[in-house]
Amino acid sequence: MLAIWLVLGLCSPATSLPAQVVLDEPQLHSLHTGDRGLHGRFLHITDVHPDPFYKHGAHPSTACHRKKPKKKRRAGYYGTAYKECDSPLALTNFTLDNLEERWSDEIDFVIWTGDSARHDNDDKIPRPLSEVYELNRAVAEKMKQVFSSKGIPVVPTIGNNDVWRAHFCFRCSFLRLTSAEYIFDFSAQYPSSRLVSFRPNDITRTYSSMWSDFIPPESRASFLQGGYFSVEVVPGALAVVSLNTMYFYSSNEGVDGCPMSDDDDPGNRQFTWFEDQLKVFRSRQLQVWVIGHVPPTDGHYYSRCYGRYVELSLRFQDTILGHLFGHLNTDHFYFMKADDVHVDGDAKLKTFNLTEHTASLFDTLVADFSRLPAPQDGMDYGNYAVVNVNPSVVPNPYVPTFRAYAYNVTGLPTSGVREVGGSERCDRVGFRGSPDYQGKSESGAMKWEGRDELKGCGVDFDGRVPFGSPSRRNLLWTPLGYAQYWMPKVEEYDARDTPEYELEYLTFSLSRLHAGGRTSNAQPLIPLENLPEELRDTGVDKSKYAPYGMDDLTIASWVELARRIGKDGGKVRKRFRKYMYVGGKAET
Numbered sequence: 001m002l003a004i005w006l007v008l009g010l011c012s013p014a015t016s017l018p019a020q021v022v023l024d025e026p027q028l029h030s031l032h033t034g035d036r037g038l039h040g041r042f043l044h045i046t047d048v049h050p051d052p053f054y055k056h057g058a059h060p061s062t063a064c065h066r067k068k069p070k071k072k073r074r075a076g077y078y079g080t081a082y083k084e085c086d087s088p089l090a091l092t093n094f095t096l097d098n099l100e101e102r103w104s105d106e107i108d109f110v111i112w113t114g115d116s117a118r119h120d121n122d123d124k125i126p127r128p129l130s131e132v133y134e135l136n137r138a139v140a141e142k143m144k145q146v147f148s149s150k151g152i153p154v155v156p157t158i159g160n161n162d163v164w165r166a167h168f169c170f171r172c173s174f175l176r177l178t179s180a181e182y183i184f185d186f187s188a189q190y191p192s193s194r195l196v197s198f199r200p201n202d203i204t205r206t207y208s209s210m211w212s213d214f215i216p217p218e219s220r221a222s223f224l225q226g227g228y229f230s231v232e233v234v235p236g237a238l239a240v241v242s243l244n245t246m247y248f249y250s251s252n253e254g255v256d257g258c259p260m261s262d263d264d265d266p267g268n269r270q271f272t273w274f275e276d277q278l279k280v281f282r283s284r285q286l287q288v289w290v291i292g293h294v295p296p297t298d299g300h301y302y303s304r305c306y307g308r309y310v311e312l313s314l315r316f317q318d319t320i321l322g323h324l325f326g327h328l329n330t331d332h333f334y335f336m337k338a339d340d341v342h343v344d345g346d347a348k349l350k351t352f353n354l355t356e357h358t359a360s361l362f363d364t365l366v367a368d369f370s371r372l373p374a375p376q377d378g379m380d381y382g383n384y385a386v387v388n389v390n391p392s393v394v395p396n397p398y399v400p401t402f403r404a405y406a407y408n409v410t411g412l413p414t415s416g417v418r419e420v421g422g423s424e425r426c427d428r429v430g431f432r433g434s435p436d437y438q439g440k441s442e443s444g445a446m447k448w449e450g451r452d453e454l455k456g457c458g459v460d461f462d463g464r465v466p467f468g469s470p471s472r473r474n475l476l477w478t479p480l481g482y483a484q485y486w487m488p489k490v491e492e493y494d495a496r497d498t499p500e501y502e503l504e505y506l507t508f509s510l511s512r513l514h515a516g517g518r519t520s521n522a523q524p525l526i527p528l529e530n531l532p533e534e535l536r537d538t539g540v541d542k543s544k545y546a547p548y549g550m551d552d553l554t555i556a557s558w559v560e561l562a563r564r565i566g567k568d569g570g571k572v573r574k575r576f577r578k579y580m581y582v583g584g585k586a587e588t
Helices: 005-011 088-105 128-145 202-210 217-226 266-283 301-316 356-368 426-427 510-515 554-567 571-580
Strands: 041-045 109-112 155-156 173-178 181-185 229-234 236-244 288-293 319-323 332-337 386-391 401-409 436-439 446-449 481-487 502-506
Touching: 005 202, 041 088, 088 401, 128 155, 128 481, 155 202, 155 236, 155 401, 217 229, 217 266, 217 386, 236 266, 266 288, 266 301, 301 332, 301 386, 332 554, 356 554, 356 571, 386 554, 502 571, 554 571
Parallel strands: 041 109, 109 155, 236 288, 288 319, 319 386
Antiparallel strands: 041 401, 173 181, 229 236, 332 386, 401 481, 436 446, 481 502
């Protein structure tokens, strides 16, 4: 049995767990990357929040930790939907076992964007840092068993609930030791914990050890220093940059918010590293997914941190395929724009927590989408980047969810990932370089050096990056769409049942789904066995599961969908709202 259960010895009998499924101890395998064939798919899993104190039959008002016999509604065996209860270990185990059974032979890598410990939301059962570690270690071991043992790269990132109590840092005092050392003082609660330090510390050492199978040796130093790293999930061709968003997070008062006056601020240090990574990947002609836990907005990030994030995202639009985050539990996308780039001022921005104001999130996005330029007015897509926020596995406050993405691998060798690298990749992608950002002109327009001299494999630059970039045009590595799976009946299952993740919706058009996005003889973008019966027929041309009908996930396709959502209150907008709250209602 995993060491996670050692922590339970610290709890009183009143809080001990009933006999139920635990995070199964894996059979250890030697990890290998081998010559796997590419499938053109990956999974995104976020906010698992396993809770070892969850009690089947408890009342939701106690975080599903204790019973109140007079109340009617009880905590379900596999979870309690639309309440503030975390995931029972039965749900965590089932989810990962289900992914192993139905998806592990169909994907190339896994994105795992943090929060793998329970919320610290029960004063009667405080959550010590040791428990946070043990829960994360248990999930990491399960990930190794399910994915890494089969040679499937897993790319994790640190969430806010993986390092501290959810709101504890409002009471943290920040101690600056030297220009390069940052340490939290947790007084009596965590007297020896060092949560945000720009040097190897207890947090980074612990996660470096438990994630040793996920972090490549060449990235170990950056992770030990700051909790961020990069990994080539398709060697020589496709990479993932895993950011530590705790250094940008406006709820973290232990950092200074990327001030211009301090190059040694941990957020600024991370951005310097991030920029260097992107330059190297661009020079090697790799494409990159950027992932993190807290999504970049001008409310969730300190203002200057957000401005730096947007500037890099736009400057390297030719290299970045997309931005994948979790944390908010709501299903949505939004745009970062050139107008969001702030290059002056060190003022911190007051926190606006969308998780506490979800009723306004939908209205805010619709208003933003409605202001997009009309097609006839012209639009510089180089001024936009798209952020996708994935809903959570934890049914708090909605229902369990995960995503399967498909991306373009047309023309690649099928025998193994090691054959992908090579100079001919530039010809497929359509670019060799991109101009360097030079700030803004007096008119406010973005300025880029070397635009006229760069011809990028014969493709002229449209704005700042070539139209031939995979983020702008359906080419090799372009994301084609995703299928979202959910468990709407989570409360109906008991210990005798086998739960089911069902397809909630697809972004693809049905013609793209069955044609593999490009050719008539390609394999379906989503395996047929993971689709409802009605979608397995190649002749179907209309379905409730395919409301968006997107050709791909390029920036232009997202803008077109946003225009449809913002235009009027029709079916597409209603579907967007329904999916945003994963079948539930917006909180007020």
